[in-house]
Amino acid sequence: MDQGVKHYCGIFGVYGHADAARLTGLGLNALQHRGEESCGIAVGDGSTIRVHKGMGQVSEVFDRPEIFDRLAGHLAIGHNRYSTTGSDTAANAQPYVAECRGHIAVAHNGNLVNTAALRSEMQEDGAIFQTSSDSEVILHLIAKSRQTSIGDRVMDAISRLKGAYSLVMSTEKHLIAARDPHGFRPLCLGQLGDAWIVASESCALDIISARYIRDIEPGELVVIDQNGLRTYFQDEEAPRRAHCIFEFIYFSRPDSMIFGDNVDKTRRKFGKQLAIEQPADADIVISVPDSSNTAALGYADQSGLRFELGLIRNHYVGRTFITPGQDSRAARVRVKFNPVRGVLKGKRVVIVEDSIVRGTTLRHLARMIREAGARQIHVRVSCPPIVSPCFYGIDFQTEKELIANEKTIEEIREHLGVDSLGYLSLDGMIKCAPNGDNHYCTACFDRQYPIPVEAAMGKLMLENGHHAAV
Ligand code: 5GP
Ligand code: MG
Numbered sequence: 342m343d344q345g346v347k348h349y350c351g352i353f354g355v356y357g358h359a360d361a362a363r364l365t366g367l368g369l370n371a372l373q374h375r376g377e378e379s380c381g382i383a384v385g386d387g388s389t390i391r392v393h394k395g396m397g398q399v400s401e402v403f404d405r406p407e408i409f410d411r412l413a414g415h416l417a418i419g420h421n422r423y424s425t426t427g428s429d430t431a432a433n434a435q436p437y438v439a440e441c442r443g444h445i446a447v448a449h450n451g452n453l454v455n456t457a458a459l460r461s462e463m464q465e466d467g468a469i470f471q472t473s474s475d476s477e478v479i480l481h482l483i484a485k486s487r488q489t490s491i492g493d494r495v496m497d498a499i500s501r502l503k504g505a506y507s508l509v510m511s512t513e514k515h516l517i518a519a520r521d522p523h524g525f526r527p528l529c530l531g532q533l534g535d536a537w538i539v540a541s542e543s544c545a546l547d548i549i550s551a552r553y554i555r556d557i558e559p560g561e562l563v564v565i566d567q568n569g570l571r572t573y574f575q576d577e578e579a580p581r582r583a584h585c586i587f588e589f590i591y592f593s594r595p596d597s598m599i600f601g602d603n604v605d606k607t608r609r610k611f612g613k614q615l616a617i618e619q620p621a622d623a624d625i626v627i628s629v630p631d632s633s634n635t636a637a638l639g640y641a642d643q644s645g646l647r648f649e650l651g652l653i654r655n656h657y658v659g660r661t662f663i664t665p666g667q668d669s670r671a672a673r674v675r676v677k678f679n680p681v682r683g684v685l686k687g688k689r690v691v692i693v694e695d696s697i698v699r700g701t702t703l704r705h706l707a708r709m710i711r712e713a714g715a716r717q718i719h720v721r722v723s724c725p726p727i728v729s730p731c732f733y734g735i736d737f738q739t740e741k742e743l744i745a746n747e748k749t750i751e752e753i754r755e756h757l758g759v760d761s762l763g764y765l766s767l768d769g770m771i772k773c774a775p776n777g778d779n780h781y782c783t784a785c786f787d788r789q790y791p792i793p794v795e796a797a798m799g800k801l802m803l804e805n806g807h808h809a810a811v
Contacts, residue, residue: 353539355533418511459501517564627650628693682714685713719762
């Protein structure tokens with residue numbers, strides 16, 4: 342059973358379309374980059390909910406047309422789950438479906454910081470839990486609510502939650518979407534003809550030719566049924582916005598619109614700002630495909646250096662973070678990238694990377710680039726040093742694993758074996774993001790946790806304890 346679930350995920354929902362499940366399959370496919378460990382779709386047809394889920398990517402779990410034929414219904418929700426090291430299993434694939442005065446299905450992106458407290462409170466009341474996951478807690482809270490309408494029941498439940506959550510839920514008859522009051526994770530609303538769509542990122546709307554309408558607001562709960570769309574707001578005073586800046590740095594696809602702006606535009610600005618702050622005396626700029634392509638283009642543009650494709654990525658190898666343990670991570674880097682010798686030979690190379698977490702990727706790439714004949718290697722990183730764990734859904738779990746927490750910049754440069762190393766400044770980064778100041782969570786860079794760290798720490802310790810027991 343999974344313990345310590347980090348919900349770094351993609352979510353999607355459809356209301357009012359005869360082919361809801363297939364649309365959801367396509368949407369999840371566009372959100373595959375947000376998690377490829379497991380996925381699932383739950384479909385409502387007015388009287389029941391059917392679900393199909395499993396381990397693997399969308400194309401593996403939904404590998405036969407008959408699967409969609411069985412998932413008949415006009416509303417659907419879907420989920421892609423990102424793995425955590427050491428955790429299994431199919432039982433944790435989402436959406437979770439439970440029975441409480443009818444069926445409820447839930448798909449969650451984010452990470453709650455008060456799950457442990459809520460769970461023990463409910464266990465004292467006699468509740469039985471099958472997993473340690475946040476989503477199960479949410480289902481219990483909905484089941485316990487004395488409210489009558491589904492909107493009020495869900496509102497009752499989510500107002501108890503602390504932390505990061507973008508949620509897509511359904512009953513047999515309703516599609517429900519909600520975002521936490523800080524707005525940590527993205528979630529947007531779209532329309533396809535008369536059908537309503539919700540998605541983590543707008544690239545999932547594009548793939549089904551749906552129209553982007555707006556973001557689901559922080560603190561907003563939306564209920565969609567045959568009477569149309571109703572919206573509710575949590576009445577607690579809205580805290581400041583705390584959008585995860587890492588969505589702009591790494592997670593989201595460049596063709597998406599999140600937090601009300603284009604990822605491509607913001608990421609390119611990061612690259613330009615990086616070139617201003619950290620110039621390099623070099624011949625060419627290369628990226629670490631695909632995640633730093635956009636920032637590298639920005640760097641090249643601003644610096645006037647030529648952008649080259651110096652590394653080719655094999656797209657058929659999963660993400661570096663997915664395998665547990667440092668060794669296999671290193672092996673993954675080797676099979677994932679190959680240098681283009683003709684491009685690199687004899688050159689002074691700027692390599693733009695979107696982020697350094699443990700330093701694994703760049704250490705191996707630097708050696709590879711050197712062996713391919715590069716004369717100098719200058720690493721430029723389009724975010725500041727990552728020094729602190731994330732408690733709101735990103736997979737940097739402990740300080741120890743973060744190289745910038747242990748080493749100075751000069752020590753990191755040495756560890757990577759490169760000629761120079763420069764990071765984007767925190768101020769410079771914030772300046773590039775839409776709305777700038779006070780709209781983002783930057784805790785992984787500055788330890789300023791928008792939700793008190795004590796609560797979050799408790800959660801982390803619990804999870805680590807569980808991890809040890811797995
Ligand atoms: P490192 O190799 O330093 O541990 O991690 C940095 C590399 O992993 C970068 O290439 C970056 O694009 C990527 N990366 C950063 N954060 C994440 C994450 O949360 N998950 C995955 N799979 N990759 C990440
Ligand atoms: Mg990368």
